[in-house]
Amino acid sequence: MAASRIQRWALTLAAYEYTIVYKEGSLNGNADGLSRLPLKTNIEKTPTPGDTILLMEHLATTAVDAKQIQKWTRKDTILSMVLRYILNWMAVKMSHCQESRKLPAEAPLHPWEYPNHPWSRIHIDFAGPFMNKSFLIMVDAYSKWIDIHVMNSTTSEATIAKLQQTFATHGLCDLIISDNGAAFTSKEFADYVKLNGIEHRTSAPWHPASNGCAERAVQSFKEGMKKIKEGTIQEKLNRFLFNYRITPQTTTGLAPSELLMKGNSSHV
Template sequence: MVRSATKKDKLLQTVIQHINTGWPADKQITDPSLNTFCCWRESLSIIKDYIMFCDRIVVPAVYRGRILKQVHRGHPGMDRMKSKAEGPWKRIHLDYAGPIEEMYYLVIVDSFTKWPEIFQSASSTAPLTIGLLRETFARFGKPDALVTDNGSQFCSGILKQFCEKSVIIHISTAPYHSQSNGQAERFVDTLNRSLRKITDVENIPSSEALQTFLQVYRSTLSNVLEGKSPAEVMFGRPMTITLDLLRPTGINQAQSTSTLLSPSATTLTAGAMVYAKVHKNAKT
């Protein structure tokens, strides 16, 4: 139904044309609705006649009200409504980076929280990939869906059997449209640049550089996550990092303020003499 409606939607067909052939200059787009898609063009792709925004289907206008009504059933409120439509560790994206200094890196990124799991290995075979997925699922639980490109390790029969046995939907991006797995694709690029920079500047082994990168990335605030870090969205709390040691521990603001006051100052009476600092403009 969505595919059929997409084919009948003139705006979405124009968007598909621009995705395939290129977007005009921003100033040449006069339609506000089309301009909205143009602003997000780097996150748009096409899979099986669907327009994808990152890893989500763009719903044609004719069905948007119906889907919102379905999500709103029972009037759950905005926050609960969002939690029904999305959530941590529901859809994960996989890709391999490397070889970097003869090592491969399996990159796993959660679509909702942007939380990354990365494993360093000497190869990138399907059996090894499944073993690392088992380790990851033992830690976080299994996702609903797993998105990969068409790499040989991801298209193998044993990975298909693994997903079927685990009741996980395996989504393979269309050939020549690897950007459909944009979550992992972008992260691989970030990982490549960061590892080389960390190893060069700090002169440490790649395995240690990887852990440094993960700690920084997981604890860094992101505009995509509304000013929160991947760790905070994933677990509901920020990660403790070395810089946190610069903050006082075990004393809140009210307690630290009260310790600055003398016992007599806490029992002031009307008319008592006190010192006060008055801030005035220099000209007055």
């Protein structure tokens, strides 16, 4: 017993009385029962959830992951060419599809109903920064009368102050239409209109056409202000408002001053 391992076994087994019996490997089931004497199993049996979970846990760590495949694919000359071919083909195909596809049908616009009396529904919006200033635009849907205020800030508090200034002249309206800007959707603004018995509606997000009255007023305001070359911003604004209010509108056939004030302010 020259081998040290066999000597250790002999020392360990010296405390016991035993008899060594030879057994053929095909009959020796004690050594490796799982491989030498397999049990008969039903192949069609579905694995239990416990076995499946245990298998998934053992297979959680793989030799190669997706990031390694991506990294080495880009380094490989052939595979990188295949990758560029596929990406370019997809880009060309998508561009052709977008160019040849039919445009989705646009939903017909439902115009606002024409109010029964002046200052019933007003549309409001901010214009700017324009000429380094911000402006609050207010349009009466009935007469197309415009009120414009120069704004030092566009907060809810500042917006409410300008509304109060206009309402002190023309009275409270029934309905305000605005976009979803922060100044119009704040709790402070909601409390103000509720306190004064005014209904407030917002236009559809990303769809400014639903507040088209204010959008057109903003466009007319910017175009008109650019045509006035002399004077301060307030002087230009006063001049624009005067000219706009006495000019007949294509939609009504009358000047805003005639419809709102029942007279022609050009003689004032």
